[in-house]
Amino acid sequence: MDRDSTEALVAQVREATARGTPLRIIGGDTKRFYGRAVTGVPLETRGHSGVLSHDPAELVLTARGGTPLAEVEAQLASHGQRLPFEPPHFGAGSTIGGAVACGLAGPARAWAGALRDYVLGVRVLTGDGRVLRFGGEVMKNVAGYDVARLMAGSLGILGVLLDVSLKVLPRPAAERTLALEVDQGGALDRFASLGRTALPLSAGSWVDGRLYLRFEGCDATLQSVERRVGGEAIPDADAFWTSLREQTHPFFAGALPLWRCTVSALAPPLPLDGGPLMEWNGLQRWYRCAPDTQAFAAAATAGGHATLFRHRPDDADAFAPLARPVMRLHRDLKRVFDPAGILNPGRLYSDL
Amino acid sequence: MATDPALLRALREALGSDSVLTAAESCVAFECDALTAHRRTPDLVVLPGSTAEVQSVLRIAAAHGTPVVARGAGTGLSGGALPVEGGLLLVLSKLDRILEIDPARRLARVQPGVTNLAISEAAKPHGLFYAPDPSSQVACTIGGNVAENSGGVHCLKYGLTVHNLLEVCLATCDGEIVTIGSALGEAPGLSLLPLITGSEGMLGVVVEVTVRLVPLPERVELLMAGFDDVSRCAGAVGRIVAAGIIPAGLEMMDGPALRAAEAFARCGYPLDATALLLCELDGLEHDVAHQLREVESILRDCGATSVRVAMDAAERARMWSGRKSAFPAVGRLAPDYYCMDGTIPRRHLASVLERIAAMSREAGLPVANVFHAGDGNLHPLILFDAGRDDELERAERLGAEILELCVAVGGTVTGEHGVGVEKLGPMCSQFGPEELEAFHAIKRVFDPTGRLNPGKAVPTLARCADYGAMRVHGGKLPFSHLPRF
Numbered sequence: 022m023d024r025d026s027t028e029a030l031v032a033q034v035r036e037a038t039a040r041g042t043p044l045r046i047i048g049g050d051t052k053r054f055y056g057r058a059v060t061g062v063p064l065e066t067r068g069h070s071g072v073l074s075h076d077p078a079e080l081v082l083t084a085r086g087g088t089p090l091a092e093v094e095a096q097l098a099s100h101g102q103r104l105p106f107e108p109p110h111f112g113a114g115s116t117i118g119g120a121v122a123c124g125l126a127g128p129a130r131a132w133a134g135a136l137r138d139y140v141l142g143v144r145v146l147t148g149d150g151r152v153l154r155f156g157g158e159v160m161k162n163v164a165g166y167d168v169a170r171l172m173a174g175s176l177g178i179l180g181v182l183l184d185v186s187l188k189v190l191p192r193p194a195a196e197r198t199l200a201l202e203v204d205q206g207g208a209l210d211r212f213a214s215l216g217r218t219a220l221p222l223s224a225g226s227w228v229d230g231r232l233y234l235r236f237e238g239c240d241a242t243l244q245s246v247e248r249r250v251g252g253e254a255i256p257d258a259d260a261f262w263t264s265l266r267e268q269t270h271p272f273f274a275g276a277l278p279l280w281r282c283t284v285s286a287l288a289p290p291l292p293l294d295g296g297p298l299m300e301w302n303g304l305q306r307w308y309r310c311a312p313d314t315q316a317f318a319a320a321a322t323a324g325g326h327a328t329l330f331r332h333r334p335d336d337a338d339a340f341a342p343l344a345r346p347v348m349r350l351h352r353d354l355k356r357v358f359d360p361a362g363i364l365n366p367g368r369l370y371s372d373l
Numbered sequence: 374m375a376t377d378p379a380l381l382r383a384l385r386e387a388l389g390s391d392s393v394l395t396a397a398e399s400c401v402a403f404e405c406d407a408l409t410a411h412r413r414t415p416d417l418v419v420l421p422g423s424t425a426e427v428q429s430v431l432r433i434a435a436a437h438g439t440p441v442v443a444r445g446a447g448t449g450l451s452g453g454a455l456p457v458e459g460g461l462l463l464v465l466s467k468l469d470r471i472l473e474i475d476p477a478r479r480l481a482r483v484q485p486g487v488t489n490l491a492i493s494e495a496a497k498p499h500g501l502f503y504a505p506d507p508s509s510q511v512a513c514t515i516g517g518n519v520a521e522n523s524g525g526v527h528c529l530k531y532g533l534t535v536h537n538l539l540e541v542c543l544a545t546c547d548g549e550i551v552t553i554g555s556a557l558g559e560a561p562g563l564s565l566l567p568l569i570t571g572s573e574g575m576l577g578v579v580v581e582v583t584v585r586l587v588p589l590p591e592r593v594e595l596l597m598a599g600f601d602d603v604s605r606c607a608g609a610v611g612r613i614v615a616a617g618i619i620p621a622g623l624e625m626m627d628g629p630a631l632r633a634a635e636a637f638a639r640c641g642y643p644l645d646a647t648a649l650l651l652c653e654l655d656g657l658e659h660d661v662a663h664q665l666r667e668v669e670s671i672l673r674d675c676g677a678t679s680v681r682v683a684m685d686a687a688e689r690a691r692m693w694s695g696r697k698s699a700f701p702a703v704g705r706l707a708p709d710y711y712c713m714d715g716t717i718p719r720r721h722l723a724s725v726l727e728r729i730a731a732m733s734r735e736a737g738l739p740v741a742n743v744f745h746a747g748d749g750n751l752h753p754l755i756l757f758d759a760g761r762d763d764e765l766e767r768a769e770r771l772g773a774e775i776l777e778l779c780v781a782v783g784g785t786v787t788g789e790h791g792v793g794v795e796k797l798g799p800m801c802s803q804f805g806p807e808e809l810e811a812f813h814a815i816k817r818v819f820d821p822t823g824r825l826n827p828g829k830a831v832p833t834l835a836r837c838a839d840y841g842a843m844r845v846h847g848g849k850l851p852f853s854h855l856p857r858f
Contacts, residue, residue, distance in 0.1 A: 076718070076720060077614075077615050078611035078612070078614050078615040078719065078720070079611075079614075079718055079719055079720065079749075080614060081718070100615075101617055124564070131558075134532070134536060135558065135559065137564045137567060138532065138535075138536050151807050151811075153807055153808050153811055154805075154808065155808065157783065157784070157785055158718060158783055159716040159717065159718060159748070159749050159783070159784050159785055159788070160528075160529070160716070160747075160748035160749060160750075161524055161528070161533065161716045161745070161748050161749070161750045161785075161788035161789050162716060162785040162787070162788060163521065163522045163571045163785075163787050163788065163789060163790070163791055163792070164785045164786050164787050164792060164796070164800060164803055164804070165792075165800070165803075165804060165808065165809075165812050165830075165831065166568055166571070166572055166576075166812055166815050166831075167522075167535065167567040167568055167570060167571055168568070168811065168812075168815070170535070170564055170567030170568070171563060171564055171565070171567060171568050172564075173564050173567075174563070174564055175563055175564070179563075190619065191617030191618070191619065192617070194617070194660075194663070213477055216477060216478070216479060217476060217477065217499075217500075218588070219500070219588035219589070219590070219591055219657070221656075221657060221660075238656075238657060238659070238660045239659055239660050239663045241659035241662075241663070242657050242658075242659040242660050245658075245659065283555075283557050283559045284557070285478060285556075285557060286478065287477055287478060304557060304558070304559075305559075325555075325557055326555075326557075326559075326560070326561050328561070340561045340562070341561045342561075343561060343562050344551070344552065346545070346549055346551045347551060347552070347553070347562060347565070348562075350551070350565065350818060350819070351562055351563055353818040354563065354815070354818055357811065357814040357815060357818060358811075369562070369563075370562075
């Protein structure tokens, strides 16, 4: 059912602009921990909800920003389709607009692509109350700058996502997860050698001395993969991958800071305590360690970057610092979309 | 226009005289890209040989307030590399080194003047390739591909340039180098890489590109199906996708296009067909075998009058040769042709083709259609004779109307060729003044003085006002009833 609250949202934003009141944009409020804390008047998007169109043969879905992610996924599942980037929900109320704004992806990221790769179009409410439409519902579109994909992962600092159009894909014919006992070095070697094959990998993780590899394809393909890769097929694979995606796996329990290090899949083990749990064939490595900046430095030394993902002390930065000219571009782009600086101020970086 | 002697002196000092061209007989080679209807001989052409030299050129241009138009191989189809008055043309063809092929990380780091195909060739010994394959891939450069967000016949499955790009080094309008994106695929901060991709040289000059490589498929199959009805053919496309199959390529041609291609390439197309579908499947042995059976049955079920599976690589190449040479093949039917590039939601395909046929009859100009059917990207080819009275103007008008039709059914005026100078008018149909103003504001973030490829890609509001006045002439919206001028 379509509930269109565009007018009310526009009115709220315009009033906030006029008064210079900061707004904290809230979808399902399930990813509040991600990024720096925002002090502001809540701007709720959940009342702005509904799948507007989904034609399975077009591989496109358009929904209001406040539509529950679960509703979107159920709609797709009923036609044998899915969001290939496996966005985490992190709670029951998670919305599609929040998912796009956070730009996070699950275990399939390294093979299926990032969330931004699936964004086709947006209708966005800017910080000064303009309603702008970029992109559309077609796969190929190079008219104008790609502002729709700029919104992916922008954490609401550029605008409120009113409607989003996403490319969707069919579910694979079948999936199989194989588990192998191996240490961290062995896992990294295995990731590297798998990277040189055309095997239909769709997830690769290592945790607690076990390597988990998910493959997709038809049954005959999966049988031949199993013969070649070895290991044992695990029975409740979906539950395992969901526990990584939703961070309900025991590794993520407790209140120690959670670091996400994005490094080359070939990078040797990082000199950090408390982990890792590796995903994306070693490209994404999670650690549980103290909230000082060691992880930022360790990831940078390894040619990557770190994020203080959860359990962040109030005064700490969440994201790795940007090069000065890149930060200048961020500041100037923020001014284009939110000249008064009222949308999620500070969520991404303190001065944005 | 006489070039500022101080500017010339500075450029020659920085690059050496051989890399700075001013003589009309040298500069005329750069007067246009592949949209040859628009030409202007540049006053000044520079050919830097390194990133540092590109930076010098940009710094010197900044100091002299000189506009800069970047150019790769000049294969663009929208006039994006058309020289501008008083500007310098920055030709990047000398930056043609492949810096790194990393099979373990599946990436290639190259300079912008490397051709698209050269990347795949360098990756091939490692069992990898660079997936986006525009039909000009022998000649077009990766820098140009980034500027246009180029596609190709395989982008339904493998994505566009934006999906295969990891990182670019961008020289700003002041000659500063900024790294956008990351070889890891994930970078902190805003997603700036998509903003740069397809920005048509308006935001910076790409001096280094890191792309993702993908494994060469284990098995490839190509099916060819003839239909006696365009909508049945379009229906088959929808059915294949809805069945959960994403072909590597899914291409359609209408009767005039397939007959022209057959006459040109002798590729074995069924001449009695009204529409032809080429469906390429690739992947692992068993998956492809499974999909092949399924697609064959869908095609027959949808009323294909003929279905043929290529026996081997040679036949596959022959079948593709017709599609790949469709533009020049159709081009033989008339002295000139004008290639459009709209994208539409696929469900409107049959009705849009019908309306294009009606518009073609009214305009008195034949149109042949080739179509990236999988992703809804239409390439109507308008045939005309520029030597005859007003045929060029009529062709351009018909083209603009076709694009407006695409917008009216929820599509876009350009799927992969870019706006350049060609589609500035139709951009006004697709975007309102507020979106256009946002684009101009983004441009100012990267290029405050507006010297990078000025006047391209995004129309001014004044231009749209003129265009609007022209389009509503006769008091009718272009898509409710197509007005004639």
